[in-house]
Amino acid sequence: MGDLTLEDMLSVEHDGWRSLCESRGGTFYGDLMTDDGLMLVSDGTVFDRDGITATLNQAPPWTTYTIDEPRVVSLGPATAALIYRARSHREGAAPFTALMTSVYRLIDGRLRLALYQQTPTER
Secondary structure, eight states: OOSOOHHHHHHHHHHHHHHHHTTOHHHHHHHHEEEEEEEEOTTSOEEEHHHHHHHGGGSOOOSEEEEEEEEEEEEETTEEEEEEEEEEEOTTSOOEEEEEEEEEEEETTEEEEEEEEEEEOOO
16 A cells, blocks of 8 residues: 555554444554554544554444545645545434544554544534
């Protein structure tokens, strides 16, 4: 992998969502995130990589998700943001809809997640 392409970033996003559906998100994102990576989630919590690794496997699993309207914004050499609308659902909970931003860096030929942010939306 030499470039940050929409297809490559979407593939990693789908892998991440599947890990969240299978209650192994902490393991997946602990490996994917850069050492100084952060996740900013919809309730205002900011997690560093260690916090994600320690807690995300215990989060209730998602039962369904969709990724819609994906697009890429180049942020410089070997860095890009993937922006998309996500719709997801957990059993017994209201559907969750948000705009997602995942900032990826290409490090040693591998995509790594440097920053992730959720912005809840009505639609």
